[in-house]
Amino acid sequence: MSAPILDLDLGNTRLKYRYRVEGESAREGAIAHQDGLSRTEFRGFTPGRVRIASVAGPEILEPLVAFCRERWQVEPELARVCESCAGVRQGYDDMRRLGVDRWLAVLAAYHGTDTASVVVSCGTAVTVDLVTAGGAHLGGYIVPGFDLMRGALFARTSAVKLERLERPETLLPGNNTVDAVNRGLVLMVKSLVQSASAELNGDMPVAVVITGGDGELLLPFLAGPGASTNVQYRPNLVLDGLPLALP
Numbered sequence: 565m566s567a568p569i570l571d572l573d574l575g576n577t578r579l580k581y582r583y584r585v586e587g588e589s590a591r592e593g594a595i596a597h598q599d600g601l602s603r604t605e606f607r608g609f610t611p612g613r614v615r616i617a618s619v620a621g622p623e624i625l626e627p628l629v630a631f632c633r634e635r636w637q638v639e640p641e642l643a644r645v646c647e648s649c650a651g652v653r654q655g656y657d658d659m660r661r662l663g664v665d666r667w668l669a670v671l672a673a674y675h676g677t678d679t680a681s682v683v684v685s686c687g688t689a690v691t692v693d694l695v696t697a698g699g700a701h702l703g704g705y706i707v708p709g710f711d712l713m714r715g716a717l718f719a720r721t722s723a724v725k726l727e728r729l730e731r732p733e734t735l736l737p738g739n740n741t742v743d744a745v746n747r748g749l750v751l752m753v754k755s756l757v758q759s760a761s762a763e764l765n766g767d768m769p770v771a772v773v774i775t776g777g778d779g780e781l782l783l784p785f786l787a788g789p790g791a792s793t794n795v796q797y798r799p800n801l802v803l804d805g806l807p808l809a810l811p
Contacts (some may be wrong), residue, residue: 567612572640573802574618574625575665576688582803583609592800597624606635614640615810617802619665643668643809650675650808655701666691668805670701673773675808676796680764682801684757685801686776688712692760697768705756710778713749754785769794775801 566586573580583591585735595605597620614632618625632640645659645667652674656662666685668720670693673683683693686709708716710729730742738744761770771794772786779797788796798804 568610569613569615570606570609570611571770571803571806572614572616572628573665573800573806574614574616574619574628575802576618576619579628580800580803582800583611583717609636611636611638614638615643615806616640616665617643617668617806617809619663641810643806645792651699652695653700654668655703663691663714665802666693666704668809669693669773669775669801670695670805671808672798672801672804674699676773676793676798676804677771678707679769679771679794681771681773682757682760682764682773683801684753684774684776684779684782686710686753686774686778686782688774690753690756690778692756694760694764696764702764705760707753707756710749710753710781713752717745729778729781731784735785750781753782757782757786771796773801 569584571584573584578594578596580594581592582589593605614636616628616700627730629640632638643664645654645662645664647654647659650671652671654662654667657759669683669685673681678697680697681695685691688709689712690707691704694702696702714729729749730746732743732746732750735747738747757772761772764770773796774783774786775798778786779799783795783797
């Protein structure tokens, strides 16, 4: 009988977790960093292993590591980027500059498709990574996330004051400021993803794998009737990648 495993994805704004018992996901959830570590959130958990993917700073990671040691007497295992793992070869000149969240998402996407893949993470930033069918990570793109782009317009313009983004019904030109911003930001990211897909395409099919909290804003405009690619939405792709990096 294997010990339960707690997988943690420590992002820029929140912690996502998945508790596995006998290899099966028993419980999943998320905690905003601003709420702090909730001891009640993990009530009943008795992990024998804790695996962490972190892009947060030490002020967030170190208390979490201490919490695991105190609560369960477990030394957490931290995922790292390496030259190759689970059939994928990373494509950065300096792999220390590649975020571990992107790396784990690439690993999980590669093992969830049988074609070349464009891996799109829609979080604080939007990252787009390209992976060939043979497992070569070709690098990618990083742009501000939807809320960062909206916030820049809100802060730096006098008339474009959009309090929050909403998923548009269409990407046709907007006839008011709210629609123009909502549609324009999604169209920008959609165009980036389609351009990345064209880079990989050639004569081969390409899968688009979307993850991240804002992924559902983008999904309807890449999937559905008339879509030229296989589109998947996997909201916990980083957690899916942890067992591949730390089996």
